[in-house]
Amino acid sequence: xxxxxxxxxxxxxxxxxxxxxxxxxxxxxxxxxxxxxxxxxxxxxxxxxxxxxxxxxxxxxxxxxxxxxxxxxxxxxxxxxxxxxxxxxxxxxxxxxxxxxxxxxxxxxxxxxxxxxxxxxxxxxxxxxxxxxxxxxxxxxxxxxxxxxxxxxxxxxxxxxxxxxxxxxxxxxxxxxxxxxxxxxxxxxxxxxxxxxxxxxxxxxxxxxxxxxxxxxxxxxxxxxxxxxxxxxxxxxxxxxxxxxxxxxxxxxxxxxxxxxxxxxxxxxxxxxxxxxxxxxxxxxxxxxxxxxxxxxxxxxxxxxxxxxxxxxxxxxxxxxxxxxxxxxxxxxxxxxxxxxxxxxxxxxxxxxxxxxxxxxxxxxxxxxxxxxxxxxxxxxxxxxxxxxxxxxxxxxxxxxxxxxxxxxxxxxxxxxx
Amino acid sequence: xxxxxxxxxxxxxxxxxxxxxxxxxxxxxxxxxxxxxxxxxxxxxxxxxxxxxxxxxxxxxxxxxxxxxxxxxxxxxxxxxxxxxxxxxxxxxxxxxxxxxxxxxxxxxxxxxxxxxxxxxxxxxxxxxxxxxxxxxxxxxxxxxxxxxxxxxxxxxxxxxxxxxxxxxxxxxxxxxxxxxxxxxxxxxxxxxxxxxxxxxxxxxxxxxxxxxxxxxxxxxxxxxxxxxxxxxxxxxxxxxxxxxxxxxxxxxxxxxxxxxxxxxxxxxxxxxxxxxxxxxxxxxxxxxxxxxxxxxxxxxxxxxxxxxxxxxxxxxxxxxxxxxxxxxxxxxxxxxxxxxxxxxxxxxxxxxxxxxxxxxxxxxxxxxxxxxxxxxxxxxxxxxxxxxxxxxxxxxxxxxxxxxxxxxxxxxxxxxxxxxxxxxxxxxxxxxxxxxxxxxxxxxxxxxxxxxxxxxxxxxxxxxxxxxxxxxxxxxxxxxxxxxxxxxxxxxxxxxxxxxxxxxxxxxxxxxxxxxxxxxxx
Numbered sequence: 001x002x003x004x005x006x007x008x009x010x011x012x013x014x015x016x017x018x019x020x021x022x023x024x025x026x027x028x029x030x031x032x033x034x035x036x037x038x039x040x041x042x043x044x045x046x047x048x049x050x051x052x053x054x055x056x057x058x059x060x061x062x063x064x065x066x067x068x069x070x071x072x073x074x075x076x077x078x079x080x081x082x083x084x085x086x087x088x089x090x091x092x093x094x095x096x097x098x099x100x101x102x103x104x105x106x107x108x109x110x111x112x113x114x115x116x117x118x119x120x121x122x123x124x125x126x127x128x129x130x131x132x133x134x135x136x137x138x139x140x141x142x143x144x145x146x147x148x149x150x151x152x153x154x155x156x157x158x159x160x161x162x163x164x165x166x167x168x169x170x171x172x173x174x175x176x177x178x179x180x181x182x183x184x185x186x187x188x189x190x191x192x193x194x195x196x197x198x199x200x201x202x203x204x205x206x207x208x209x210x211x212x213x214x215x216x217x218x219x220x221x222x223x224x225x226x227x228x229x230x231x232x233x234x235x236x237x238x239x240x241x242x243x244x245x246x247x248x249x250x251x252x253x254x255x256x257x258x259x260x261x262x263x264x265x266x267x268x269x270x271x272x273x274x275x276x277x278x279x280x281x282x283x284x285x286x287x288x289x290x291x292x293x294x295x296x297x298x299x300x301x302x303x304x305x306x307x308x309x310x311x312x313x314x315x316x317x318x319x320x321x322x323x324x325x326x327x328x329x330x331x332x333x334x335x336x337x338x339x340x341x342x343x344x345x346x347x348x349x350x351x352x353x354x355x356x357x358x359x360x361x362x363x364x365x366x367x368x369x370x371x372x373x374x375x376x377x378x379x380x381x382x383x384x385x386x387x388x389x390x391x392x393x394x395x396x397x398x399x400x401x402x403x404x405x406x407x408x409x410x411x412x413x414x415x416x417x418x
Numbered sequence: 419x420x421x422x423x424x425x426x427x428x429x430x431x432x433x434x435x436x437x438x439x440x441x442x443x444x445x446x447x448x449x450x451x452x453x454x455x456x457x458x459x460x461x462x463x464x465x466x467x468x469x470x471x472x473x474x475x476x477x478x479x480x481x482x483x484x485x486x487x488x489x490x491x492x493x494x495x496x497x498x499x500x501x502x503x504x505x506x507x508x509x510x511x512x513x514x515x516x517x518x519x520x521x522x523x524x525x526x527x528x529x530x531x532x533x534x535x536x537x538x539x540x541x542x543x544x545x546x547x548x549x550x551x552x553x554x555x556x557x558x559x560x561x562x563x564x565x566x567x568x569x570x571x572x573x574x575x576x577x578x579x580x581x582x583x584x585x586x587x588x589x590x591x592x593x594x595x596x597x598x599x600x601x602x603x604x605x606x607x608x609x610x611x612x613x614x615x616x617x618x619x620x621x622x623x624x625x626x627x628x629x630x631x632x633x634x635x636x637x638x639x640x641x642x643x644x645x646x647x648x649x650x651x652x653x654x655x656x657x658x659x660x661x662x663x664x665x666x667x668x669x670x671x672x673x674x675x676x677x678x679x680x681x682x683x684x685x686x687x688x689x690x691x692x693x694x695x696x697x698x699x700x701x702x703x704x705x706x707x708x709x710x711x712x713x714x715x716x717x718x719x720x721x722x723x724x725x726x727x728x729x730x731x732x733x734x735x736x737x738x739x740x741x742x743x744x745x746x747x748x749x750x751x752x753x754x755x756x757x758x759x760x761x762x763x764x765x766x767x768x769x770x771x772x773x774x775x776x777x778x779x780x781x782x783x784x785x786x787x788x789x790x791x792x793x794x795x796x797x798x799x800x801x802x803x804x805x806x807x808x809x810x811x812x813x814x815x816x817x818x819x820x821x822x823x824x825x826x827x828x829x830x831x832x833x834x835x836x837x838x839x840x841x842x843x844x845x846x847x848x849x850x851x852x853x854x855x856x857x858x859x860x861x862x863x864x865x866x867x868x869x870x871x872x873x874x875x876x877x878x879x880x881x882x883x884x885x886x887x888x889x890x891x892x893x894x895x896x897x898x899x900x901x902x903x904x905x906x907x908x909x910x911x912x913x914x915x916x917x918x919x920x921x922x923x924x925x926x927x928x929x930x931x932x933x934x935x936x937x938x939x940x941x
Contacts (some may be wrong), residue, residue: 011477011497012474012475012476012477012494013452013455013475013477014455014458014475015452015453015455016452016453016455016456017451017452017453017456018453019453020453020456030886038513039429039513039514039542039543040422040425040427040428040429040513040542040546041428041429041431041432041454041512041513042455042540043422043424043425044425044428044429044432044456045453045454045456047424047425048428048456048457048459048460049456049459056799057773058423058424058425059424059490061421061422061423062421062422062423063419063420063421063422064419064420064421064422065419065543066419066420066543066544067541067543067544069419069543070517070543076419079419080419083419083420083421086421087421103453103513103514104513104514104517105481107483107514107517107518108517133449135453135480136451136452136453136514137451137478137479137480137483137514138453138479138480139756140452172903173900173903176903180930183829268934271934271935271938271939272938274938274939275937275938275939275941278941345474345497346553361464362455362459363458363459363462364455364456364458364459364462364470365458365462365470366462366465367462367466367468368462368464368467368468368469368470369468371468371469391934391937391938394938394941395941415686
């Protein structure tokens, strides 16, 4: 392991909770509905993070707890029953309903597992119910996806068929690209989790080789291991380097030669390098500060340093699973400062002291930092944009070069005329 | 339990944040888990504020619940006070903290600070954002002024004469995330100043705790937004005898009425009555012959109480529309909205469910919708023109230009904002009428989006173009499949670029790989 410096920090935070991941999960599985059992705050959070007004009826909603629900849990269960009945009557196309726990539902100990079990019996053959917690007292942002996937594992049937299982939500077009490349490598059976339809869950077993596409799936990985799956250890497919090593690791698990991998991906690498060049020109030598939010920070830091030649000041992450991140950490330069957790005020002090060229942060902090003259990239865009894979390396770099380029244009002393 | 897909108002502590963020020298310690920090983006992204809201979230986690969350609260309060040195501290809790009953306000008061501390108890499971803002502003005003209650005589609104100065008023209610508040304040101050009336304090927007303490230097209060300021105005009236205005100066008639009311309360003679009619272009524009087509236009109105009621009055009396629906999501204003609706012979719709609003809109079959950003979307789906008149806030509702709703300029803005979508509606009609004429250019992008354009037509033309691809280049199945995945708004460009690249390289067949080669080449 490279000599990185690990630090931990606690204090007031500025991050989203796990409920936010519903914003991309519901798009991935259009036949599912996510019902948060929570407060008006939860409803307001999701709509504010997602800007959902464009949907007539979104595939997520909140059962808002009211005073009378807090008085007695029995009544709350009954009320939830009523809300679910209404919802299913209104939306008969729903195949899977996620009951999503929140901070208030966890604190009052609303037993969503029991509720789900009862509902499963009643709606047998029509709708499946699963439950997980996206509460901010337990989860941060992307950890919501971890919870949702973990909740689906018990529904997955067993099979000893050999297959490659890509785990973690990907943009559909990126997923298609990956599958094509794996097929070209000679892997015939490739499936994704989560699938595009919630009812088409892959079967798993001891010949399932799991390749993670996202770094925030600690609990899911643990449960897949318990089901006998083999977890392929690899960095994550961000940038050329990460993606190449990711493909190589998968190939190795399927006993495919390195030569074959290089043969197939080197044209991709060559054109990606070409595309990356213009961004590298802007990013090279610039100093980067990553605030914690998505758990993608370590992989992003690795890409931006190794392939775009940025200097890393500090790499924040809301949560660090050293085991899962081992391959990534090995690729980081020596003396990289990783900070797990947050004390937002102290961290912002360090941002100001270190005078970075670019800060990756949440939406609450971006404009205030810009107003102080610090360029920013808001991190939520990383989970909404197709950034994985070799073909997307330049797009990923572009997310970071654009604010710097824009800043350069706007602060330019001479007026460019055409 | 209430199933909510989308909500007009946030929770009450967001209302408290609106007050804290509107003011100076205030800090708000909010006992809340980490996810609640999303609320910061309402201010920094939607309102485009260059400052973080002055809020510290205690960020308690599940593992803290077994231990001492009260200690965590005290630690955060201590750090926040040391770091931000506020002149007044607000302490409260969000929905989850309310359940664990740490009573952060009481804890703060026991910590020996000498600054005023306002303990905010905002019931998250029964109240909403505007109520929270109103309650916070009221508790803050009360805390900072309660000691002066017994020592002060009731304020005589005529005392400015004896004091030998111009009358002074406070403008109460404007806040961040309020609809066009920034510009309304400027407009109202300008009008008052023209009438010889000075502004003592504007609050909460831009005020400090010191300003709140000198509210009683004014003779009367202008209650600009009842949702936010009425409770405070009422308390100031009860305890200091300060009168406050009831008229909301939106529209010409109400602006004149408002000026009358202020003069009456101050016993200040109104000398320029005739002039007032000509201060805005709205009356003449509305009278001019080209506005004839506005007569009897069916309009559906939904918004917060203040703006919905004002819109109904302007629609009917100043523009000659027919109001076919009126409603609000502000339960606190339900009584007033019902009264206005009764006068207009329609049934008031009081709801927090946007689907109910959309249904009512459909049934009313209006020609224009005046609503929130959500009604704009609903109207778009129904193919009806819409203008936005109320919160909840959207980034479009904070325009760069001066764009008030109140006063003379507000009336000008309203005329333009409401009439232009109707004219666009007319244009839509013409486009539809002439679309089969050969001069008509195919692919016209309507402002009403998908409802107004014929999807089949545009798909067919796309297919046609694909077949006749220039230079005899062929798109293979994989290439076409990849192209379809590109978002429609850039698809044309990607297609052209890929073909350009193929020609350049002498590639006869475009596959998905060619597309990515071209993408890399042009990036």
